[in-house]
Amino acid sequence: MSEVKQTKAGDGSSAVPPAATVPLVDETALKRVVSKRAAQLLGISVFFDCLGEEPVEYTRPILAFVCAEATQLEELLDAYGAGANSEWFIFREMVASAKAFSDVAYRLIHIQHSLPRYKLLPIAQDFAGDLPKALAFVTEILRCVLLRMVPVAEGLQLALPELIPTTDSFSDVLPPGALPGDRRTRHTATAEERAVHLATSFLEAAADSDFLHVTTETPPEEYANLIPDPIGEESLRQVEYKFHNLQSLYDTYISDSDTEETDANLPTLRGHVSVIFHLLEISVLLVHFYERHLMLSATDESIRDECPIDFDPFLTRTVDFSIVYACRYLYSARELCHAILRRHATVGTIEVPVPAYRGFHVRPSTLVSAIVRHYGSDVTMELDGETYDAGKAIALFRANERINAWKRRQITGEVAQTAAISESREDEDLGIAVRRIVLDLAQRNQVVIYEHPLPVKSARRARDLPFEEQILNEINRLLVAGKIDVRGEVRVRFTGDERVLNDLKILAESGYCEDAFGNNTPIPAELSYLKR
Structure with missing residues (x-):
């Protein structure tokens, strides 16, 4: 079996010890494995292809399925160095794109279903009206990527699946209503203290997120100047982490407590924490894609030419929806925190x-x-x-x-x-x-x-x-x-x-x-x- 020697790119210095040699894989054997592991994802691609111009109902089951299948397939391809191989590179990028946009679409639908429970304070802009537009933009990219995946897979001589899903496979028809809330509320002496800590921590996280407000003062044609500094995957992930912690704090110590039941501001603040967290999750995914796959020109140009992921419209949609709306709800929720602190002040x-x-x-x-x-x-x-x-x-x-x-x-x-x-x-x-x-x-x-x-x-x-x-x-x-x-x-x-x-x-x-x-x-x- 032939071998390839991995070295640091552009560094021929003898001071750097050579990396261990890695044997080249038998591509016929690899294609058999990839065909098997890609069967479910390619089945979705064929399903989309069979629909032709018919509209696709993007449900949480189908999006979760695409994301899970793309995740495990991407890990397999990366293990064999597909990203560094000219023949496999495009297929690997399509899998990564399917993973990213199915994940974003799932989170958007989650927000859509959760809006009534969030009890968001009114703002001047129409968030509920802009949600379907953002979802349509993301799913249009996802559909385009999945449709292009079939001919690329055939070019790699991957076997296409024989069993194709049907529309009923991913139905998300749900009965109305909810289960009775018949559990007794918890009485805990620390719930009030945790509520104060939550409001204080939100204000601190909001202060840490002030750099995001530059997006509200920047015209769309200049958004590219904000990437990666001050708006980048790293900075967004840091504030996303803070709001994830706040959501966990609420659910662990305040949810179902008598403190929550007697202070109406607390569930409303929980809704704002959640929507901000999910919008930041979405912004991390989209800005990551922009930085790695668009800004650094890693994505094959043929994908960008045929799918609506060109630089300016993609970045404009990303900033105007996920980041700007996160800023607006950050601002509106501050008064909630002030009210909670005044109520529970010592x-x-x-x-x-x-x-x-x-x-x-x-x-x-x-x-x-x-x-x-x-x-x-x-x-x-x-x-x-x-x-x-x-x-x-x-x-x-x-x-x-x-x-x-x-x-x-x-x-x-x-x-x-x-x-x-x-x-x-x-x-x-x-x-x-x-x-x-x-x-x-x-x-x-x-x-x-x-x-x-x-x-x-x-x-x-x-x-x-x-x-x-x-x-x-x-x-x-x-x-x-x-x-x-x-x-x-x-x-x-x-x-x-x-x-x-x-x-x-x-x-x-x-x-x-x-x-x-x-x-x-x-x-x-x-x-x-x-x-x-």
């Missing part, structure tokens, strides 16, 4: 210091309000008897008025106690005196200096104002200008949902993601959703 209070650098300026206020809005809960911040809406950055800015008033009181007391006042000479320049007093306060850790040298102008002491008042006026000017700041801990009290408070505490412990000089520091891993 209210608490924490005290934390205000941001060390200039109080609640833009960055800290924005981060605090972003955390509150992420959970959709009502959280207030209290300072010196005044209450602020922590979900609005502009409201937090106002707290600086009281923070700065406290700093002015502090600096007045510190200046009055410093020996540098009594050491001043009557003929001393005011700027020199201010600089000396501020440096003295800094050495005693009462103030922090942000700009060196201090921008203090030379000036004569005014005779009509006490020297201490002149010093304070100039120091307050430096304070307002952000050239110095008063050290000391002003504390605020946040009240609201404990989940929000936990994240606000993490933010405060990280210095509100700033150092003492206002430079940005990394966002803690626990608050990674703020990066998006």
Whole structure:
């Protein structure tokens, strides 16, 4: 028997050890095996061919059958290297295409049958109306691929099956109605806790999926520029995995519980999790096909010429349906999560210091309000008897008025106690005196200096104002200008949902993601959703 030596393509380096030699298969024997393993799939192909122009009823039984048969046949062909063989390549690609599009069609029909149970919130677009159009597009490709498979199989001298399925073989006529729901609901103390975890995890998964929204802002003629970055099989599979986990979490811990029975938002959220998950499954399959079989030009051109899987229309259908609708339901379900969190919230209070650098300026206020809005809960911040809406950055800015008033009181007391006042000479320049007093306060850790040298102008002491008042006026000017700041801990009290408070505490412990000089520091891993 002859042998073939496998080597790394394009690498003749002797530093790479040669791979083990693989004997060439007896193609006559292989064709016998493939004929047997392909008989069921080719039977469907012949069945489609016999129908001619008659419409095909794509039922879940026939699609599941095609997908299963194509899966096992693809594995067999790959085991013998069909993808790297010029004679077998086209047949292998057709099998892979049949597997992909039957899988997508099955999932679309699953969504179609499940829509009444999903209780999806209304959106501006007609999802139910677009579903049949997407299914028709996918099944048109599937039918074309299956019809072309017969002559290609004959060209390989594969035996065609003698037994051909009939229309009745894959009937999906179902009786209406459902079985009585007569099982008792479960009472479990953890169901409510899991419901909160589900809503929180959905919001985190939605934040991880924000990159998908670029598709809603991109014209269809530019979709190709999004592949593979930011929209690619890898990134889509990562978010698909998260929503699959959410569905499993619900079905394991919340389904059939009394918590589910008393909160109508929970089954509705389950429906949104499911439809998003299935749309992401579909997008993974279609984008995988686009990347591997279209974008990289691996698919035989004759398939693309005869079947409706050309670049632009295929990608447009893929993005406009599976990805864009996933984005729309992601957005609409956020309010559901907020309602669930508000219903099951445990209210608490924490005290934390205000941001060390200039109080609640833009960055800290924005981060605090972003955390509150992420959970959709009502959280207030209290300072010196005044209450602020922590979900609005502009409201937090106002707290600086009281923070700065406290700093002015502090600096007045510190200046009055410093020996540098009594050491001043009557003929001393005011700027020199201010600089000396501020440096003295800094050495005693009462103030922090942000700009060196201090921008203090030379000036004569005014005779009509006490020297201490002149010093304070100039120091307050430096304070307002952000050239110095008063050290000391002003504390605020946040009240609201404990989940929000936990994240606000993490933010405060990280210095509100700033150092003492206002430079940005990394966002803690626990608050990674703020990066998006």
